[in-house]
Amino acid sequence: MKTLSLLIGLRLREMFSSLLRGPSRGGKRRSPVVMVLLALLLVYVAAVFMFLFFSVFLVLWIALEGAGLELSFFFGIAGLLTVALCVFGSVLATQSALYQARDNEQLLSMPLSPTLIMLSRMIFLLLINTAFAAVVAVPAFVVYLMLGRPGLLSALGFILFFILLSVLALAISCLLGWLVALVTARMKHKNVFSLIFMVLFLILYFVGMGALSAGLESMEMNIQPLVEAISPYLAVFLWVGRALLYGDVLAALLFLLVFAVVVGCAFLFLSRTYLRILTTNRGSAQYTYRERASKQCSATGALVKKEISHFVGNATYMLNEGLGLLFAVGISIYFLVQRDVVLSVLHSMGLASASSVLVAGVLSLCASMVIISAPSVSLEGKNVWIAQSLPLSGGQVLCAKAYAHILIASPFFLLASVLCAIACGAGPGELLGILLLPLSCNVFCAFLGVTMNILFPKLDWLNEAYAVKSGAAVMLTMFGMMLICGLQVVLLLVLAILGLPALVVMLLPSALFLGLSAALRAYLNGAGARRFSSL
């Protein structure tokens, strides 16, 4: 038990050290102001998501009660969303934390049971899963308290239910992680498989969420068909609802039985295969070297190529920081295919004349979700000595990270902008605006990401996924950009309603983004470069 707590403490220290300590070699503690800002950011992020889920659960409860339907469906949906969010949020991180952690070999060489090592990693992952689960569970609990008025026992049962759900989600994540590790063990292009796996998972998630959202929209009119259609798939979660609402002991026991079987089987299976997977050298994929003439490029070009190689070589990196690219292209294709429907909706809202402005705003929102550059300094990790010892200025290294971001994302936004411009029948002026706004937002996001990361670098990670997913710079850039772009959409609408020409409306924020980008670039070449050389 003592060893287990030591191992868990090790993981926790790794996680918190980036937040508590600065990037300098001495590991100086961050100032209280920075700590407070980071805490506020975390609260803001959690609040945004919790508010979204709260709205969904509130509508759901009222609709179910209004239609006189079984309220256990509420728990079914809440349970499903919890498990889906936990699994989606942690499957690749679970795989890399279990099987690819840098200290696996070191720990295996110590007199520690492999099951204990695995368990320590699982418990740490459970903490992350519980945090994900809380984003869904807290709003569901608030709605349950407000409208369900449960007794103390039911309230405690609800909390226990969600803790068990995060354990269940962890078991599923671990099994999926094991599957990914097994399939990719000898693959040349592991990242391609992981990418396809996660994109399919993502599509499934969003199709499911889309269907649920469409169902919720039509709830007040007719919720019964939705409940009847989904209920059979939610049986496990519905049992909990019945146990909490009606004190159905049998339903509670059935849930606990399913939970115990799934979690027990997953744990037994993983503990039996863990050591074998870690210690069996299945041999890496074979590569044949053929000498080819290489083209000489500039130092900045070489840095940009290196950054792009890093991005396309890591599925977790691509999915977490490049998701907005998929959204941009997906939205533009949807708009082109469903042009008439979308335009008629805009027409009914009195926004038909502002369609090009809105489209540009939506694409720039997608651009705000592309944060490729945000973990790029942290990802240097132990390799930071290379850039520092080569004849490269800090500004050159940092700006190359932003350029790589811009180069990767721009083709996607160009394509999306052109498709959207065709869909809304934009003239040359509007086309220019639709092209310029998302691109300038993308440029700003690229420079902001690097700036945030040079201010909040985390170089001593044990697992690359940690730098990619949960660094302070990633959070600050993502939510900062979402806030800025959200405000920008409001500004665009106000300017459009005031009657300014569409091109002018789109050029104003574009110019602002480019101006701010120039300021950030100057910072990276000055103070940012000095910070880089002292990392």
Added chain:
Amino acid sequence: MLHIEHFSKSYGTKKAVDDLSLSIAPGEIYGFIGHNGAGKTTTLKACCGILQGDCGRITVGGLSMQEDPLGCKRLMAYIPDNPDLYDFLSGIKYLNFVADVYGVPADLRAERIRLYADRFELTKDLASPISAYSHGMKQKLAIVAAWLHSPRLIIMDEPFVGLDPRAAHILKGMMREHCDGGGAIFFSTHVLEVAEKLCDKVAIIQRGRLIAAGPMDEVKGDGSLESVFLELAGDTSLGGQG
């Protein structure tokens, strides 16, 4: 080629390097020895511009590291004690990256990659990702990358760690060859027999202070480098314990 004048560096209250001065001329292999934590790596990193000192001056080929770090770095190459390289690149991509940064023309780099990778029997592995390399292979790749742009000064931290005897032998030959061609090498090592046979000059550092420096024959006198080192180190550290 490399001049270090009154260089000092502290980490908090601990003085890692204290008023260190030495000079390395073209054609010299200069060994740098000392016990763990003596200040060797700190000094080597400062010479490469990776670490900023508290005071003192370092020049490479007449250029000041403080005033013209990029100019200095163009003249040199550095191999750290633990060659953490970009795992996401293949060996050949890493070499091309380094060659691009130093502006090595395409035909020349191909010739040099062929020459040095063949020497270390690394050529067939150049297409593999660095993540699949062993420690020794990474070390060999770092050596090939260091030699790629024909630097005038090569700084190496424990370069023989992880190398098999054949590769270590080849590296020693390359070091001699490099210095015979007018280059200079400054390297740290714990293998005193290697230092004794290979180095033209040697410096011994203890607790951040240089306690001996000069031509190998002068430093070791009639004894071996090992006995001199132990004697010099023992005078203070054993005295402290006693």
